[in-house]
Amino acid sequence: MKSLSELTEFYYKNLHPVLEDLEKKREKVKFRVILFGIFILLVDFMCFSLFKNNLDWLFVANVIVGGLLYKFLTKDYTNEFKNRVIEPLILAIDENLKYAKDTHIPKFKFINSGLFNSVPDKLEGNDYISGSIDGIKIELSDMHAQKKHENPKGQSSWSTIFQGLFIISEFSKNFSGKTVVLPDSAQNSFGDLIGNWLQSHNINRDELIKMDDPEFEKEFVVYGSDQIEARYILNHTLMKRLLEFKKRSKHKLYISFVYSQIYIAIDYGKDLFEASVFRTLLDYKVAMEYIGTLHLATGVVEELKLNNKIWSRE
Numbered sequence: 227m228k229s230l231s232e233l234t235e236f237y238y239k240n241l242h243p244v245l246e247d248l249e250k251k252r253e254k255v256k257f258r259v260i261l262f263g264i265f266i267l268l269v270d271f272m273c274f275s276l277f278k279n280n281l282d283w284l285f286v287a288n289v290i291v292g293g294l295l296y297k298f299l300t301k302d303y304t305n306e307f308k309n310r311v312i313e314p315l316i317l318a319i320d321e322n323l324k325y326a327k328d329t330h331i332p333k334f335k336f337i338n339s340g341l342f343n344s345v346p347d348k349l350e351g352n353d354y355i356s357g358s359i360d361g362i363k364i365e366l367s368d369m370h371a372q373k374k375h376e377n378p379k380g381q382s383s384w385s386t387i388f389q390g391l392f393i394i395s396e397f398s399k400n401f402s403g404k405t406v407v408l409p410d411s412a413q414n415s416f417g418d419l420i421g422n423w424l425q426s427h428n429i430n431r432d433e434l435i436k437m438d439d440p441e442f443e444k445e446f447v448v449y450g451s452d453q454i455e456a457r458y459i460l461n462h463t464l465m466k467r468l469l470e471f472k473k474r475s476k477h478k479l480y481i482s483f484v485y486s487q488i489y490i491a492i493d494y495g496k497d498l499f500e501a502s503v504f505r506t507l508l509d510y511k512v513a514m515e516y517i518g519t520l521h522l523a524t525g526v527v528e529e530l531k532l533n534n535k536i537w538s539r540e
Contacts, residue, residue: 227320227359227528230521236318237517244310245507248303255303256503262295300503307501308353315517316355319524323357330354330367331392339394339489340404341480343430344387346371351392353499359524360533366393366523368498369491390477390494391523395532400486403451404432405459407468407481410447439465445472446479459483467530474522474529490526 228236266288308327316325330351337345349371356365371387431449435456442465450456460468472479478493498519505512527533 227525228318230517233315233318233517233521234514237315237513240318241311241314248307248310248501249507251303251306252501252503252507255300258299259296259503262299263292266292266295300501303503304501307507308499312353312499312516312520315520316524319520320357320359322359323355323524326354326356328352330369331365331394335394336369336371336392338484339392339482339491340406340484341408341482341489341491342371342387344371344373346387347374348372348384352497355524359527362527362532363396364393364524364527365395366391368392370497386495388480388491388493389496391492391498391519393490393492393523393526395488395490395526397483397486397488397532401455401459401483403455405435405448405450405452405456405483406431407446407448407460407479409478409480410443410445437465442469445469464530471526471529488530488532492523 270288305327312327313325316323330349331354333346333349336342336349349369351367351369354365354367358364368390369392370389372384373387375383375385377383432451433449433453435448435450435453437443437446437448437457437460439462442460446468448456448460468479468481475492477495480489480491480493482489499516501507502512507513522529
């Protein structure tokens with residue numbers, strides 16, 4: 227697997243001509259998006275008198291029409307960007323990886339992870355990557371899981387359960403139970419006393435497991451069906467690596483260990499690997515967002531040393 231510096235060199239050496247070509251197309255797409263945006267605003271102004279007593283409907287119509295128009299106007303550009311930039315980057319990381327831009331990890335695997343209490347009513351995603359790194363099978367994709375709600379009037383609304391990068395990797399050992407590692411929001415928000423009480427009375431989770439690493443306890447809360455097995459999995463080496471991985475990701479991190487799999491969800495709160503329309507592709511920061519995210523996601527095998535049998539009892 228290529229290092230971050232090697233991947234950055236590949237990006238600029240091999241893909242720069244492609245980026246320059248796509249940059250011209252991006253400018254054209256941006257112009258069309260802005261033009262249609264102005265057109266919608268003019269229509270809004272003309273219809274204002276008709277909807278002034280019900281501006282909610284006008285807002286909803288704008289969101290729906292604007293979203294559909296944006297997808298239509300940017301579809302070809304987005305597909306070309308993924309085919310000519312993202313896919314070559316993934317193959318450059320490791321030739322054993324495969325990429326399918328319109329596919330995502332299936333719903334049953336998302337549920338099997340046990341990371342989130344709510345079963346999603348809608349699950350969307352894209353940018354599916356699968357294959358093996360250092361002999362370890364891995365798959366990942368963008369995911370957006372949503373829950374549907376209805377008020378007493380029958381009106382529907384949607385809330386996000388999770389949006390970000392969802393990763394599944396092979397583990398070197400089967401386990402009979404389930405261990406879940408979640409962001410420690412209760413203790414950070416309410417302090418040690420109240421936070422610990424809330425954690426230990428979480429009826430939606432298995433037994434609370436206290437770890438003997440203060441830094442890890444500050445960042446994460448652990449639930450599991452087996453105290454001994456959870457501590458066996460989360461030894462000091464792995465806890466340290468998970469802390470380092472969280473620092474690199476700079477986002478909320480959810481981890482679970484189920485049978486022979488490790489599930490990792492990184493909450494970015496947005497769809498990743500999408501072509502930027504309002505930012506130049508030639509900007510170094512934009513390039514590093516794509517490169518850094520891809521390297522972090524596919525580098526989980528090396529980052530957590532999943533190819534080392536550190537969990538073996540022998």
